[in-house]
Amino acid sequence: MDDNLSTKVKSWLGVAAIPIILWTCVPLLFILAESLKSTTALGDPTQNTFGNFWPKDISWANYQLIFTGGAKDLFLPALWHSVVVCLASTVISVVLAMFCAYAISRLDFPGKKVILTTALAVSFFPVIAMVTPIFNLWRQIGLFDTIPGLIIPYLALTLPLSIWILSAFFQQIPWEMEQAAQVDGATHWQAFVKVVAPLAAPGVFTTAIIAFFTAWNDFVFSLNLTAQNARTVPAALAFFTGASQFTQPTGAICAAAVVVTIPVVILVLVFQKRIVAGLTSGAVKG
Amino acid sequence: MSSIELKNLVKKYGDGFPAVNDVSLDIADGEFMILVGPSGCGKSTLLRMIVGLEDITSGDLLIGDKRVNDLAPRDRHLAMVFQNYALYPHLTVFDNIAFPLRLSKGKHTEEEIKAKVHDAAGMLELEEHLDRKPANLSGGQRQRVAMGRAIVRDADAFLFDEPLSNLDAKLRGQMRTEIARMQRRLGVTTVYVTHDQTEAMTLGDRVAVLKKGILQQCASPRELYDQPVNLFVAGFIGSPPMNFLPARVEGSTLKLPFADVPVTGELAQRVSGLEVVIAGLRPEYIKDATLGDQPQGAATFSAVVDQTEWLGNEQYAYIPFETDPSVHAQLEELERDLDGEGMRTQMIVNLDARSRVLEGDDTPLFFSPADMHVFDPNTGENLTRDEAKANQIAQDSEEQRKAALKRAKAREVRQAQDASKAS
Numbered sequence: 001m002d003d004n005l006s007t008k009v010k011s012w013l014g015v016a017a018i019p020i021i022l023w024t025c026v027p028l029l030f031i032l033a034e035s036l037k038s039t040t041a042l043g044d045p046t047q048n049t050f051g052n053f054w055p056k057d058i059s060w061a062n063y064q065l066i067f068t069g070g071a072k073d074l075f076l077p078a079l080w081h082s083v084v085v086c087l088a089s090t091v092i093s094v095v096l097a098m099f100c101a102y103a104i105s106r107l108d109f110p111g112k113k114v115i116l117t118t119a120l121a122v123s124f125f126p127v128i129a130m131v132t133p134i135f136n137l138w139r140q141i142g143l144f145d146t147i148p149g150l151i152i153p154y155l156a157l158t159l160p161l162s163i164w165i166l167s168a169f170f171q172q173i174p175w176e177m178e179q180a181a182q183v184d185g186a187t188h189w190q191a192f193v194k195v196v197a198p199l200a201a202p203g204v205f206t207t208a209i210i211a212f213f214t215a216w217n218d219f220v221f222s223l224n225l226t227a228q229n230a231r232t233v234p235a236a237l238a239f240f241t242g243a244s245q246f247t248q249p250t251g252a253i254c255a256a257a258v259v260v261t262i263p264v265v266i267l268v269l270v271f272q273k274r275i276v277a278g279l280t281s282g283a284v285k286g
Numbered sequence: 287m288s289s290i291e292l293k294n295l296v297k298k299y300g301d302g303f304p305a306v307n308d309v310s311l312d313i314a315d316g317e318f319m320i321l322v323g324p325s326g327c328g329k330s331t332l333l334r335m336i337v338g339l340e341d342i343t344s345g346d347l348l349i350g351d352k353r354v355n356d357l358a359p360r361d362r363h364l365a366m367v368f369q370n371y372a373l374y375p376h377l378t379v380f381d382n383i384a385f386p387l388r389l390s391k392g393k394h395t396e397e398e399i400k401a402k403v404h405d406a407a408g409m410l411e412l413e414e415h416l417d418r419k420p421a422n423l424s425g426g427q428r429q430r431v432a433m434g435r436a437i438v439r440d441a442d443a444f445l446f447d448e449p450l451s452n453l454d455a456k457l458r459g460q461m462r463t464e465i466a467r468m469q470r471r472l473g474v475t476t477v478y479v480t481h482d483q484t485e486a487m488t489l490g491d492r493v494a495v496l497k498k499g500i501l502q503q504c505a506s507p508r509e510l511y512d513q514p515v516n517l518f519v520a521g522f523i524g525s526p527p528m529n530f531l532p533a534r535v536e537g538s539t540l541k542l543p544f545a546d547v548p549v550t551g552e553l554a555q556r557v558s559g560l561e562v563v564i565a566g567l568r569p570e571y572i573k574d575a576t577l578g579d580q581p582q583g584a585a586t587f588s589a590v591v592d593q594t595e596w597l598g599n600e601q602y603a604y605i606p607f608e609t610d611p612s613v614h615a616q617l618e619e620l621e622r623d624l625d626g627e628g629m630r631t632q633m634i635v636n637l638d639a640r641s642r643v644l645e646g647d648d649t650p651l652f653f654s655p656a657d658m659h660v661f662d663p664n665t666g667e668n669l670t671r672d673e674a675k676a677n678q679i680a681q682d683s684e685e686q687r688k689a690a691l692k693r694a695k696a697r698e699v700r701q702a703q704d705a706s707k708a709s
Contacts, residue, residue, distance in 0.1 A: 179339050180372035184386035184435065185360040194385075198376045 028261070035062050035254035042250055062255035071240055071252050077228075078236035082260065085147055085232055086215040089154040093211045094204060096155075097162030102192065104163070105170035106178075116167075119160035127157070131224045138225055145227040153221045158211035165210070169203030170196070205271045213264065233260045288350030288442045289315045290336065290475060295345035297331055297499075305331045307499040308345070316473045316691050318466075320490035322480055324522070324625040328499035329479045330447055336477060337366050337445050349442060360389075365436035366445040370452065371428045373420040373435075380416040383407065383434040390439075406438040409468070426457045437468070443475040450485065462488060470694040483523060487511075491687045495519050497623060505676070506683035513676040517616075517666035520566050520659060521624050526602065529633045530617055532610030533565040533660070540565060540660070543607040544633075545587035547655045556669045557660060562612045563669070566659035569602070569636035575650035577638060584652040591649050592632065596639065603635040603643055613663045620666075 030053070034042070038059035041047040048055050066075040104112055134153055135144070143149035173196060181191035197204070222235035231239075237256055240249040290313040297306040306328040313319045321329040334340040336347060338359035347355050354362050365386075373382050380403055387399045394402070407413050410430040420428055429449060436444055449465070450458045466489050469476050480486055486493045487507040494504040495518070503515045507523075514520035520528050533540040533547075538554045540547045542565055549557060557563050573579075575586055593604040609617065609631050635651065643649050660669045 174370065174372065176368045176370055176372035177374065179359070180366070180368055180435075181374075181385070182339070182359040183337055183364065183366045185389040185439075187358075187360065190389060195374055199374075 031254045031257050031261075034250060035258050036060075037062075037251060039251060062251035063259075065252050066256050066259070071249075071256075074236055074239060075233070075256055078231050078233045079259070081147065081150075081226075081230050082216060082232040082234075083263075085150050085154065085230065086212050088147070089151045089158060089215045090208050090212045092151065093155050093158040093162050094208050097159055097166050097207060098197075098200075098204065100159075100163050101166035101170050102196070104167045106175070116164070119163050122156060123160040127218075127220050130156070131220055134221075135224055144225060145229045147230045149225055150221060150230050150232070153225065154215040154218065157218070158214050161214070162207045162211055165207045166200070166203055169200050169206075173199050209267055209271055212267065216260070216264065288475060289313060289317075289348075290443060290477065291346075291348040291351075292332075292336070293346040293348070295332065295335060295347065296343045297328070297335055297340060298343040304343075305499050306335065309496070309499075309501045311494055311501070311504060313475060313477065315475055317687065318469050318476045318478065318489060318491045320478050320480060320486045320493040321496060322483065322486040322493055322522075323496035324623065325481060326498075327496040329481075329496050331499075332496070333366075333445055333447055333477060333479045337364050338362050363442045364445055365439060365441035365443075366447065367429075367432045367436050367449045369448045371420075371432040373428060373431055375420055378417055378419055379407075379412060379423070379431050379434075382420065382431055383412075383438050386435060386439045402438050403434075406434040409437070410434050425453050426461065429453060429461060433465075433468070437472065441474070443477065444469070446476070446478040446480075448480055449478075450480075451482070465489065470690055471698065473691055473695065483525060487523070491683065493523075495522060497522075506680060508683060509676050509679040512679065513671050514659070514668055515671060516668055517564065517566070517620055517661045518623060520661070520668065521620055524568060526569050526634045526636065527624075528566045528568050528659070530620070530661075531565045531567065531607065531633065532613045532617075533563050534610070535560055535563060544589050544605075544651075545585045547585050547658065549655075549660075553660060553670060560662065562610055562663055564613055564616070564661040564663050566661060566668075567633075567653060568657070569634045571657040572633075572635045572637075572651050572653045574637050574641040574643060575652045577641060580652050581654055583656075584654050586650065586652040588648050588650045589633075591635075591643050591645060591647050594637075594643055594645055599639055601637045601639050601641055601643075603637055603649070605633045605635060606631060607633055616663045616666075 033054050036058045037048070037055040038057070038061055041055045041057070041059070045052040047057070065071050100115070103109070104116065130153065138144040138149050143152070177195055177199065178191045181195045182188070186194065216232075217234065218232070219234040222230075222232040223238065226232070226235065233256060237253050240252050240256070290311075292309055292311040292313075295306055295309045296304055298304050309328075309332060311319070321332055323329050331340055335342050338354070338357060342355050346353055349362060349364075374385065377385065383403045383406055384399050387394050387402060403416070404413070407416055410433060412427070412430055412434060415423060415427060415431075420431065423431065429452075432449070446465070450461055453461060462485055465478075469489075478485075478489060487510075490507055492504055492506055493510055495502045495510065497518050503510060503519045505513075510519060510523045514523065517530070521530065531542050531544075533542045535541075535557050538549055540549055540557070540563065547565075580586070589605045589607075591603045592606050595602040595604075637643060658670070661667065662669055
């Protein structure tokens, strides 16, 4: 039963996958290529190979510009803000969502459905519609351009998603597991920490990654709710300027884009192994 | 080690339906008690009430004379083996067994835990699997790990929730004897839930039969078989099941579909007011008359055998009969209660393997009227139950149980002495 696909079907699927891989990879490679072009190469197709795609002479000037050059003061603080804001909102969202999802999957209380549908409704809500009221409110209570002022709206984005994913994961964990722990002498809290949480680890990692990306990639909130003290990279890119007002800062923007993509790639590679479904197999008869 | 006492336990769910209704049981220290019944009879709920995973609506639960109704599961000092084992998949076998010991912080040093786990693992032959994860174990091994986790912590009682239902038939037999041996050896009070009557009959010191949340009878397997209190218990215990035949009462004769049976004494008095009763005959009570050894006073009759099944050591013959419309509804309901399908309108006869009965034969058969049970069709009550005999059986089995426990303890002491001598 483990292998229903014949080799022929498999090889056809492999062939069919190639255009999809190209489709998704080419834009990313293009950004990388752009970031390695010198200012002159950007405007001169003859200095590039593969039809203006890859530069003949690789130049690190764009990276120098954003790390040590003129764009340093714009980029480095933004990178720092991105890291702080995203990690904080991920941690808070995962922890809160874990408790909430556990309660939803295990307890029977009035208003359970309301919480779930509200969470879903919030995530359907267009982000841009929330920005103006939040902007006004933040200005009045002094949260404008602060790190918490960015974390709070991000929680509104990530929590609903996290709650939905995690409650699905908790529901998969057999309740007997926890009851066995309680009979074995564990308190509710011990049963949660020693049995439920380790079993839900793949779900927690998945949720954390999704929450992190949501915050990491956000542009609208960061652009409108910050000025200098909390601006994250996606918004900061919009404020890059060229050498003169007539030069586009394409190279620098691409270099910065490559830099902010790296943590995302690393995260996926590191946690890929942790996102393994079927960790619970063998606990019960299967 | 302690006794468990259930006093008028009731469990009502939100809709007011009583899953367990007024159950009282007295489980002695070291006794092996079985809770048995068809699906949905409340046996698992009752077990979960004892362990504390299910709230008690009313009544008292006493463990070792202490009321534990409001105690959390962890404070009841009971060990439970779940139907699906509920092993912790992220821990190794060693850590699974050590889990309850590690939870009681400060009580055991790491060396003590190691010694205890190795002890339990040795008893269950799990030594070479201690470093493996549950996912890599076979069904029987997982079952043993679950038992190891239960025995390692010297709990006051063991609770088993259909522990063998996930195993294949051969393994089930092996594990059954294993559980019986372990229980005798440790002498721990045990409550065991099953729907399998072989397990109920072979393992239990006493068996409590439940139906729709109500305790029907709690007695030794022998008493359940020989002196059932009502139609339900009689039909539930025994395989193949007891035959229920409609019997018209005419004076001092019971007119069964195949034979007329004279009734005398007390029974005649009891059936006198009734028009129809239900006669219960176990398949093995009916014998082939051609083989001889027919006792005096036996009721003889002949019937056409519809189908035979020869199994080597025994032989089943199926004899269809017409049911009486006045008890039809009663028998149909009984069939539903027993999880059966359709009406049983055939009589099963467990014949000697020597019998050469063929399908379609008109076979002479006989049974001893003294073996026949007679049930009131309205209340289901067994009119032939002999209280004196039942008490005698109960006393005998209680003595046997105590003797078995003593023997097991003596053997334990002897083995310990041998071990100390050898070292």
